[in-house]
Amino acid sequence: MFLERIFVIIPVLNEENTIVNVIKSLQFYGLTKIMVVDNGSTDKSVEKSINAGAKVIGEPIAGYGRACWRGIQNIPLNCDWILFCDGDGSDDLKQLPKFLEATNKYDLILGDRRATKAGRSAMTPVQNFGNKLATFLIGLGWGYWYQDLGPLRLIRKSSLERIKMQDRGFGWTVEMQARAVECGLKISEIPVGYRRRQGGRSKISGTIKGSFQAGTIILATLGKLYLKRLWQIIKFQLNINKWIKSRQI
Template identity: 55%
Template sequence: MPNPGSAMVMEAIQVVIPARDERQTIGHVIDQLRHQGFERIRVVDNGSRDDTAAIARQLGAEVLSEPRPGYGRACWRGCHQLDPGVDWLLFCDGDGGDPIEELPRFLELLNDHDLLLGDRTATAAGRATLTPLQQGGNRLATTLIGLGWGFRYRDMGPLRLVRREAFEAMDMRDRGYGWTLEMQVRAIELGLRIREIPICHRQRLAGASKISGRWGASVRAGSVILTTLGRLWLRRWC
């Protein structure tokens, strides 16, 4: 494979950004991706009430619409009708928290891995951005995956790069916040080459989080962890 960051590598990566009401940050994210050399940028507007989609379109991103709410549903929409030249899918958030400038380290590892995950818990800066509820949810999810599937992750963060062939084999079914969890479990079941990479995640640049800091949403997220893992366990053995 050519050197990381070369035009050939970048042409093979499709960026997918699920976004809802991120008008204050989506432009920054797209600019950062362009600065790193990414050209295939898709923003999936997940029912925004602001001009997130218009801003993304003005900046040259491909904009898709998925009006039905659901993080996984938006991600799934972004994976349809891919160009034949796409070999990798890069998922990141539209709130500016993901350290796009650290992606060259991911690109250096493409040859030897199928799933590369940003690990927020491995750096002091990353840990500082996680609320106690997020930290607890991470520990719950990673512990249960370790007990059920024999592989211990450190994080369930949004920044991830997955080989297209591997993604298609995952047969993803979740359309909500269990999306990231299902992807990581299916990667284990498929025997994929997985690596978590320490990243200096930061607080969202503006706007309000849809989950972190909100007790009701955080409790629902905990429920999602349990129900998603239960469904995946049954799927594995039934």
């Protein structure tokens, strides 16, 4: 019954060579509510996803966050958890049972690809550098030291609603993790296997232009979140000062 309350969202763009295996792997672990969000594929990703047993919807506006956002607009009412998963075959789903077990204690469960030497080696230099920088900045600004910004993540639906995601691009993952700290969510990172993408081309680390754009967006997202957080702290302090003065009168 618990597995029926998990809704899987897979953003896809031209991943016909890998999407079927990803869907079949999820089904092997008992997950049946699987939605593929097609972000403009020109290959057979949609057809193969449907034939594999997934529901498919389209999101014509490009963007990882845009595709994820479209997916969460279609969550069934009886689902309490959302699993985000890539469609390129790079995520090793063997640790999913540990993710499911962790739902007893946590609100957000993240896959840590950098926990093993093999996982770090499978990631590109751009991915490793970007993850180190982003997690370091989150640690400085929010005091929680993540290890990774991996795409494999399981989050409680009510917690995602509290976060109120705003980003619609490459800043999606970093916003979710920073806001999770702000919202006081119980967070766990679980070591997961990771391999180089099994098909298609990376939209982020595949080109210098894509890497630069993604890095710029991630940094801008963190900057906006930090300024917002700083302003909230300042307002809180101003209200405290105002209250103290009112008590002194």
